[in-house]
Amino acid sequence: MEDKQVDGRGRVGYSTIQKCVCAICQLAYGYNPDSLDExxxxxxxxxxxxxxxxxxCVFELYRDEYLHRPTPEDIQRLYAxxxxxxxxxxxxxxxDCMHWPWKNYPKAWQGQFTRGDHGHPTIMLEAVASYNREIKEDRAPDTSFTVNGTHYKKGYYLANDxxxxxxxFVKSYSCPQDEKCKKFKMYQESVGKDVERAFGGLQNSWHILTQPSRSKIVNRITQTIYTCVILHNINVEDARYAISSLEKGDDNDQIVLPERTF
Structure with missing residues (x-):
């Protein structure tokens, strides 16, 4: 049993379990901080x-493992x-991107975070932006592939206009004329829904992202987002849905996952 610390007033403080429950209730269920009083x-x-x-704490402990850039081996598995x-x-x-409303924003920053189609300050969450920067600056690792006899050095992303x-970035045709272009547009828009489902799954797991952010500091909001992504990646890996280097054996074979340090 964990010993609770006593503060200067002689009152017993909160245990580590209480502190973690408090944080997880806010992340997973979207509880307001003042709703945990009772x-x-x-x-x-x-x-x-x-x-x-x-x-x-989660960001500092697990960012190197769950937020690292993809290796050439990871990219080849993604290709396949x-x-x-x-x-x-x-x-x-x-x-793709999603907008997270910002409730307690500084008034002086309102113009920097407000877009016309939203009408209120938001923080934009975008997928795979850092790797795109490496590709643009020609610093990304060589991830060659061949299509119809043509060799390409870098991979691509499906994007919108x-x-x-x-x-x-490979975009769909805005006004396809022939059947071939129409078919490509249909397939590309269907595949492009994957990233939207990923954002939806992230919000479904961590309801704090479905409510306006209550923090006043951008760095804290960033750490909250990264924490949700890290915990989501941990859940995906433990459920064995991740595209990893683990080889699938027979039903009787046991797949050993990396040890956790919770």
């Missing part, structure tokens, strides 16, 4: 602090998986 007897500001401490599922050789994935005209 359940954990914890004040609003204390709940906010424990959420920030928890997110900072996407070609098997969707029939798109050389595809790294789909790129809002993105720049880069060679790494």
């Amino acid at each position: 359940y954990l007897e914890m004040g609003e500001e204390t709940s906010r602090c424990y959420l920030d401490y928890y997110c900072k 998986r996407h070609e098997e599922l969707h029939g798109f050789p050389g595809m790294l994935g789909s790129i 809002i993105y720049l005209e880069w060679s790494t």
